[in-house]
Amino acid sequence: MTLSCLSGNVVAALLRLGYEDDPRLWRAVGWLLEIQNADGGWLCPYWxxxxxxxxxxxxxxxxxxxxxxxxxxxxxTPALEKAAARGAEFLLRHHLYKADHHGFRTIKAGWLKLGFPWFYRYDILRGLWVLTKLGYQDERMADALALLREKRTPNGKWALEVTPFGRMQASLEPEGRPSKWITLYALWVLRGVHKSRLRNRLGP
Incomplete structure (x- = not known):
């Protein structure tokens, strides 16, 4: 595999399936660390x-x-922790969806639309979910969190705003309707943020 997006998705899937002791998985992880970009993000060096x-x-x-x-x-390992911290800082430096060198304008309007499954796609919910999963609670997440909260419907759910047309035999859920998957991840993020703030308030 020579694409960081594809390799990352495969590694994440294999870890969820319980392959954390397979040496082939760790070779892929090592490759991801080797190709990490100087700015903390990732590119596809052979594309x-x-x-x-x-x-x-x-x-x-x-x-x-x-x-x-x-x-x-x-x-x-310390190397993994360092790579994760550099990657997280890349997202945070952009406030998850803004151009850091152009007045913090929105980079792509499509990143504000919530979709699932993600495949290689990026949006603010996926960014928030990964950062929260890594334990981050940073003020630079505030704008993305505010947008996520604004998208909550009166019935407490979130709608599927975009679907990966042409990449699946059938859509998991209808676009424009309340989504179980989007709602699950949104609540997971907000719960993580709440728990982090509570810990900070109460102390160790």
Whole structure:
């Protein structure tokens, strides 16, 4: 595999399926660490579209960072922790969806639309979920969290705003309707944020 997004997704899936002791998985993890970009994000070094790029790709970054987030804390080496911290800082530096060198304008409007399954796609919910899973509670997540809360419908759920047309035999849920998957991940994020704030308030 020579794509960071594909490799990250495969590693994350294998970890969820219980393959954390397979040496082939750890070779893939090692490769992800080797190709991490100088800015903390990830690119696809063997893909022609990225040959001249220097700025990390959000798609490659979120998939690779999600893979690192799936590694049990007890198995995270200092090198893994450092790579995860650099990847998280890449997202935080952009407030999850803003251009850090252009007045913090929205990079892509599509990243504000919540979709599932994610595949290689990036959006604010996936970014928030991965950062929360890694234990982050940072003020630079505030704008994305506010957008997520605004999208909550009066019945307490979140709608599926975009679907991966053409990439599946059938859609998991109808677009524009309340989504079990989006609601699950949104509540997971908000619960994690609440628990983190409670810990900070009460102390150790």
């Amino acid at each position: 022609k579209a990225h040959v001249r790029d220097k700025h990390g790709c959000f798609f490659g970054t979120i998939c690779s960072l999600e893979a690192l987030a799936e590694i049990p804390p007890a198995r995270r």
